[in-house]
Amino acid sequence: MTVLTPEIETAAPPSSQRLLKELPREKLAWMLQRMCEIRYFEEKAEDLYIRGQVHGTMHLSIGQEAASVGSIATLRPEDLIIHHHRGHGHTIAKGANLTTMMAEFLGKEPGYCRGRGGSMHIADIPGGNLGATGVVGGGIPTAVGIALALQMRRTDQILLSYFGDGATNEGEFHESLNMASTWKLPVVFICDNNQYGMSMHVTKVMNIQHISERAASYGIPGQSVDGNDVLAVYEAVLAADEHARSGQGPSLIDLMSYRWRGHSKSDRNLYRTPQEIDEWKHKCPIRRFKQVLVDGGVMTRDEVEGIDQTAKTAIDHAAEEALTFPEPSPENMEAEVYAP
Amino acid sequence: MTVLTPEIETAAPPSSQRLLKELPREKLAWMLQRMCEIRYFEEKAEDLYIRGQVHGTMHLSIGQEAASVGSIATLRPEDLIIHHHRGHGHTIAKGANLTTMMAEFLGKEPGYCRGRGGSMHIADIPGGNLGATGVVGGGIPTAVGIALALQMRRTDQILLSYFGDGATNEGEFHESLNMASTWKLPVVFICDNNQYGMSMHVTKVMNIQHISERAASYGIPGQSVDGNDVLAVYEAVLAADEHARSGQGPSLIDLMSYRWRGHSKSDRNLYRTPQEIDEWKHKCPIRRFKQVLVDGGVMTRDEVEGIDQTAKTAIDHAAEEALTFPEPSPENMEAEVYAP
Amino acid sequence: MTANTTREITYLEAVREAMVQEMRLDQEVFLIGEDVGTYGGAFGVSKGMLEEFGPERIRDTPISEAAIAGAATGAALMGMRPIMEIMFMDFLTISMNQLVNAAAKMRFMFGGKCSIPMVIRAPSGSGTGAAAQHSQSLEAWFVNVPGIKVVAPSSPYDAKGLLVTAIRDNNPVLFMEHKLLYRMKGPVPEESYRIPLQSAEVKREGRDLTIVAYSIMVPRALEAAEKLAVEGIEVEVVDPRCLKPLDVDTIARSVSKTGRALIAHEAPVTGGFGGELAAVIVASEAFDYLDAPIRRLAGRDVPIPYNRTLERAAVPQVEDIVAAARALAQEGK
Amino acid sequence: MTANTTREITYLEAVREAMVQEMRLDQEVFLIGEDVGTYGGAFGVSKGMLEEFGPERIRDTPISEAAIAGAATGAALMGMRPIMEIMFMDFLTISMNQLVNAAAKMRFMFGGKCSIPMVIRAPSGSGTGAAAQHSQSLEAWFVNVPGIKVVAPSSPYDAKGLLVTAIRDNNPVLFMEHKLLYRMKGPVPEESYRIPLQSAEVKREGRDLTIVAYSIMVPRALEAAEKLAVEGIEVEVVDPRCLKPLDVDTIARSVSKTGRALIAHEAPVTGGFGGELAAVIVASEAFDYLDAPIRRLAGRDVPIPYNRTLERAAVPQVEDIVAAARALAQEGK
Ligand SMILES: Cc1ncc(C[n+]2csc(CCOP(=O)(O)OP(=O)(O)O)c2C)c(N)n1
Ligand SMILES: Cc1ncc(C[n+]2csc(CCOP(=O)(O)OP(=O)(O)O)c2C)c(N)n1
Numbered sequence A, B: 001m002t003v004l005t006p007e008i009e010t011a012a013p014p015s016s017q018r019l020l021k022e023l024p025r026e027k028l029a030w031m032l033q034r035m036c037e038i039r040y041f042e043e044k045a046e047d048l049y050i051r052g053q054v055h056g057t058m059h060l061s062i063g064q065e066a067a068s069v070g071s072i073a074t075l076r077p078e079d080l081i082i083h084h085h086r087g088h089g090h091t092i093a094k095g096a097n098l099t100t101m102m103a104e105f106l107g108k109e110p111g112y113c114r115g116r117g118g119s120m121h122i123a124d125i126p127g128g129n130l131g132a133t134g135v136v137g138g139g140i141p142t143a144v145g146i147a148l149a150l151q152m153r154r155t156d157q158i159l160l161s162y163f164g165d166g167a168t169n170e171g172e173f174h175e176s177l178n179m180a181s182t183w184k185l186p187v188v189f190i191c192d193n194n195q196y197g198m199s200m201h202v203t204k205v206m207n208i209q210h211i212s213e214r215a216a217s218y219g220i221p222g223q224s225v226d227g228n229d230v231l232a233v234y235e236a237v238l239a240a241d242e243h244a245r246s247g248q249g250p251s252l253i254d255l256m257s258y259r260w261r262g263h264s265k266s267d268r269n270l271y272r273t274p275q276e277i278d279e280w281k282h283k284c285p286i287r288r289f290k291q292v293l294v295d296g297g298v299m300t301r302d303e304v305e306g307i308d309q310t311a312k313t314a315i316d317h318a319a320e321e322a323l324t325f326p327e328p329s330p331e332n333m334e335a336e337v338y339a340p
Numbered sequence C, D: 001m002t003a004n005t006t007r008e009i010t011y012l013e014a015v016r017e018a019m020v021q022e023m024r025l026d027q028e029v030f031l032i033g034e035d036v037g038t039y040g041g042a043f044g045v046s047k048g049m050l051e052e053f054g055p056e057r058i059r060d061t062p063i064s065e066a067a068i069a070g071a072a073t074g075a076a077l078m079g080m081r082p083i084m085e086i087m088f089m090d091f092l093t094i095s096m097n098q099l100v101n102a103a104a105k106m107r108f109m110f111g112g113k114c115s116i117p118m119v120i121r122a123p124s125g126s127g128t129g130a131a132a133q134h135s136q137s138l139e140a141w142f143v144n145v146p147g148i149k150v151v152a153p154s155s156p157y158d159a160k161g162l163l164v165t166a167i168r169d170n171n172p173v174l175f176m177e178h179k180l181l182y183r184m185k186g187p188v189p190e191e192s193y194r195i196p197l198q199s200a201e202v203k204r205e206g207r208d209l210t211i212v213a214y215s216i217m218v219p220r221a222l223e224a225a226e227k228l229a230v231e232g233i234e235v236e237v238v239d240p241r242c243l244k245p246l247d248v249d250t251i252a253r254s255v256s257k258t259g260r261a262l263i264a265h266e267a268p269v270t271g272g273f274g275g276e277l278a279a280v281i282v283a284s285e286a287f288d289y290l291d292a293p294i295r296r297l298a299g300r301d302v303p304i305p306y307n308r309t310l311e312r313a314a315v316p317q318v319e320d321i322v323a324a325a326r327a328l329a330q331e332g333k
């Protein structure tokens, strides 16, 4: 078990510098663009919500973009993910069509789940996104089964299973990591650690320093990573991918980051200070990655901002289109429940 | 976290030698007598079962007597236990009336649970035995609540919470140890590790060497102990008791032992060899403790065997009496379900 | 049994007031659940309680629904009176072993030698756009578990009086709070009072037809009754309030009078509590007075959808009750 | 739909044979559960299967019922056809979140874009002296969960044919196996066959009264019918076999014919599946033919006790069915 004590910084650490050289420019550009798309998607979602165009709740991952993108960037196209209520980031990183996704957010018939799922349950099964669950920790046992199928079918595919810091206190986390470890399943367990489960800071609900220490209970590798450094995330997850793909079983990767927004729309943010939020805003993973790309000579400032602009345009366009889509009709809902 | 690699031996290790000097002779005699009572109780239970006088299943802990007795011997009278399906040992060690207990085993009205509970659910609430659960791991969350009440009421009491090795793979184990640790509850979690959960050897269902390693997930002390050495058990649990009583929170104590009999009566023992069982019979905790007492000059061979005989007589007498007890009547069962 | 007061508070405030008053009276009562402290509960029910009672008695937990249920069960076994809040009823799926195999059974299984005085507060129901995993009404499960009582109040007055009784009850009581009712206002006396659990209430008198409805379906049935009155159909609305133990007499008396029974609930119709209601009505003296079959108007057999139109269509709305009651009032005539 | 064969095997063997034959045909079918391998399952259902199919497809698990259910759900989502065995139905309490919030809802919640073909095999019922936590009959819970089907066979023939169908079904199917039926012998064809899920069967024809019974209550009802025949009361026994989807027509037809319905099940009466049966009978054309109220004979509202006498008294036995049927046959005459 490796436990890193991450210093969440604003510049790129040495290993990231190396990746900056090794990764193709297009890959790095892809990563930046996805991160920007996530940010703009969520801002748009929030805006639509405030304007009363969305019925229901939503969970924004603004501030956590590096975790979703850095991890999913390590995957091959045929690899899979399963994730959770704060799932817009994973969905976009896994290559969702932005309009179809926005349509689902708006509850429209052409949405990914035909408006039945909404923000908390976006799945794009052909795209390898096996869906988001709204039950904290609820996707982790399902992940065991998905990875079991991958193993039994002798594929090369792996699965990334996402959940929050709070989810690691659920019994399902324990049962699932143990089972996956026992069977050496091709899955990487990724904790999107934004330090809070609703109002509860991690230090109030567990007596350990790093969530990755929990890997010790299952005899699997565990690592805590600066989740605001997209390249550090990439590096750690890639190693865990290889571990899984080569038949050595699961790992637990703890991606330490922060959610800027409230837990959901009902949050009055009483459990943390405005200063704390501000501090983390200064560690913005997008601004930081842009700087790293410019400092590393990968792109010019103009190029970087061009990508940002492209992302913004894509989201604006997706929302505009999705808003014109038709609503689903309630006839015959019973017929949808069971497969023929 | 301390992880011991226990050598399960037949003689007393140095620390036990020390305890042999420190503990009053009556206490040591009490321990031996309880161990013998457990053994004879279970043999009698088995015999009654074979003779068709018991309807239902039962789980025998023959071979594990040192774990129950060594741990409960550390308690003050007002302390509490909660335990599980293989619970005859804990019940006797906690001071159950043998006849009342046998009556429950036989499903008689004067039994501890008026024949409603049976072998798997013996509780002696005034005696501080808060009952056995038949759901693997199911007593552990309840233990959190009991310990919480002790803490909120500012008592000095502590609770021992027993479960098997297999139970540590249940989600409830994880949730409960984490919660108890977070709140520093006065409970000691004791794993009666007999190396198998039904047919599954611990090494097949977890990827770690010692169950006590799981303490790391909760930031609490963990220790694996030779569960066949009643004095080693005593020493480890007493330290955990003090930790709990002084407000420092829970510990996880892994008492490594072996069950001689099948899991329950349906067991064909296909998952282990007769040799393995025989080897463990040679490590009999009762024979070993007798030898330690004699070698240590605490008692003579005759005295030791006298205690053994007293235990046997007590069990014979309990069974004889309990067999004469009346059966419960099914009238008005509905009225028993809810408290007034 | 209506409020002798002019003070109006919300259902949510009524729930809180019951807890606060009982906690002031009795040190053994405490609240335990996720984010019940600083956050004040996901729906704000416990807002302000941390300030008055402190973190020991307004106890925030890790996200661990099995251990929360165990913590409540164990504390109750010790004689305390825990109120456990589950954030959404849907997550009781994680607490089932503790609630069903421990809390509900301990007393009987241990020969009646202990009791488990605890309340399980569970926000239920759809209507907030929270989709399939945050909108369920799982009362039918608990009704079929001996050892657990089930309460589902439909008004602020009932919520307070029934919750006080539930807290004082010496058994596990599931207390369902419908999310859409939280903001409903109504008269509630300031002082503490109790409503016996097994007491259905006739919420509106009528001669043509009985609607047996609980939780959110009560205000909807009452609204439907107003509309039907305009058409000359006089509906009687009976609210069991407590699903178990059930006050069969009040229901049977009403159905005997009207000769027609429409059962309304939000949970999916198949296997819902409506079946139990139908069965007890049929088995009662009301059977002989039935002029038409008993009809059930309940949730459609689907998970709750996200989209607002679909979500509304999944469970009975006022207009559905009007239509079903109107049809039943004519049936067999 | 009876067996065209003379070979007799037990219910347990019939369950095993269905699994073995489907596993031979289809690599995607596998069995997962606690001690299903070397041990052969707690009741011996999978004895010998490890030898034929190996540890990958006869998969022993840690004692982790939530993860077992998740492993089945996830594998089914990937298109495999897992059969998950829970050792005792009581422990489904630990699997509820996966089964109810994931397996049952995924298809609908994701817009119909996936399916979850899995079977949940669950030994149910009392009679073995295993007390309150190892004897439950929890079918009512699952009937109220849209997305799950529920099957409860009462004979070796039905067990095999229904299990094959359940394995081939593209949805989560709860398959209840009554522990006391495991040793029941009956004719079962060697070759594979399927019984449609939604198909009740008239197990015995009669004119005076219909007993709707499933699982262990079917052989008990048949035995009771024999005794009543001696008294001149001719009982028709209808076995729904599949509780959801329910073949209402066959039940309604029978009750329309006899004018009297007795519903028998082992689960506690209050909130049991009998309520649903009563409600659908009342809502059917049979209502007009009812000569007496529908009666329910079901488990008493108690946890199952350990003592054998109490245990027997807690659920309907043959003599109870005889008495209840005799009384109902006279009622209103
Ligand atoms: C089983 C369950 N319990 C409680 C909730 C309510 N809830 C939704 S999100 C959340 C916090 C989850 O925290 P974490 O796992 O850290 O994820 P985050 O929201 O921080 O991304 C809670 C308590 C839930 N959805 N499911
Ligand atoms: C939740 C649950 N799952 C399965 C069982 C069936 N069962 C009873 S005892 C047992 C083995 C338990 O192993 P362990 O915890 O090591 O205790 P031991 O029996 O070895 O004392 C099993 C699987 C059960 N009673 N409860």
Ligand SMILES: [Mg+2]
Binding pocket: A164, A165, A166, A192, A193, A194, A195, A196, A197, A198
């Ligand atoms: Mg979090």
Ligand SMILES: [Mg+2]
Binding pocket: B164, B165, B166, B192, B193, B194, B195, B196, B197, B198
């Ligand atoms: Mg064991």
